[in-house]
Amino acid sequence: MTAEPAQLHAQHVGETGETVVFLHGLFGQGKNFTQIAKALTPDLQSVLIDLPNHGDSEWTETFDYIEQADLVAEHLRSTVASDGPVHLVGHSMGGKVAMVLALRHPELISSLAVVDISPVARESMGEFDHLIGSLSRLDLAELSSRGEADELLQEPIPERIVRGFLLQSLVRDGEGFRWRVNLDLLHESLPQIGGFPEFTEETFEGPVLWIAGAESDYVQDDFAPAMRALFPRVSLTTIKDAGHWVHAEKPEVFSAVLKAFFTAD
Template identity: 35%
Template structure:
């Protein structure tokens, strides 16, 4: 599958993979700053953003998409940075594919399975929304506010809205495919291999996505991994502490 991507900067190639419900747009601010030092590729994963939709949605096929992108674009030994869902795609690529990855940066996700019910709730809420009856984004936001009271979460989800050629609202994200494959997405990344290159795990201080219990699994799969906590950050590290994230990435890649 040919993924949509944004490209800028020069230097060492750095591929950035967004999280669930996200898209390359979410990383533009951080990406442009990193693009001052690296050759950036911001990808839309399948079923997200401007990339194609598919009923298949799991870490194997998403890693295959990234591998195809690397080969098609002639990218040599890239650094891969992934947040949440994208972090697991990066782990799958590094552990189970032959495409050479120079280094890996994983933002606030561990290789284990998760049981966060709010993802299912968000998907069910969006699927129950009849977009054909909605005329404005404000109207959609007002409808969602009854189900999802947090404005920041609603605005993040609403970035997935677009108007089609008939000027009607539709979702960029393939909600049906994500919902039907949610069990795979919440599942672990497993491998009989290890990735023996440097890896940086960045976790938010206010997030529970990477716990102390996860470190042993991380070290088994990624023997050279280092886990660093970013103070004050939630799961959305790149939004809460962009300067600290950029600093850690640059220091890790220059070491």
């Protein structure tokens, strides 16, 4: 008996203009892009998707980029892309899902923005192993508030923006708290999350914007040949003074870059 596909939760922002679909990164959720989506209105409307094992979308038993991309593709095909292709933005893990989706379902995507990630396997996921470990060590049964959680995480995760981003997934559940991310599955799947499927023949021929944070190492010159092989029309934009969480660190610049790209003739 085949399991039913996981159901995806999506939030809509705006009512006019062409549609932009956002896919968040590891530990994220669609609403991480709410500020960006509002900045794109009224020129563009947005759909903010919670990927499986995140936000209000269902959890799965395994992690696989092709399965996730196909799941998002079916959601788009039955909703916002039913009348024609949409623009797609993906950050980090969501950027890998977005790239796989564009390669496997190019008819659904008119243009693609890949944010601070590359179509290569990352040798080390130690940073994310540390983050998941820090979150898992919080005793949710003893937690009195999200503010207390923030205090407890200050030593292992000193970056305020990163803590705030992660704690968006900590929600009240009755008198206690719970995580809206599937920490156990994501932890055991870090090698798969750090990897990238092999594509030998597929290419996406639409326009692609590759956005890098200047202070991040997820986009490197050495990765450019792999990117160009899959996405021949790629162009690179680097946002200075930004790290991996580009949209959270430089939201005004990020929004302006996206709007210029998606509204270009």
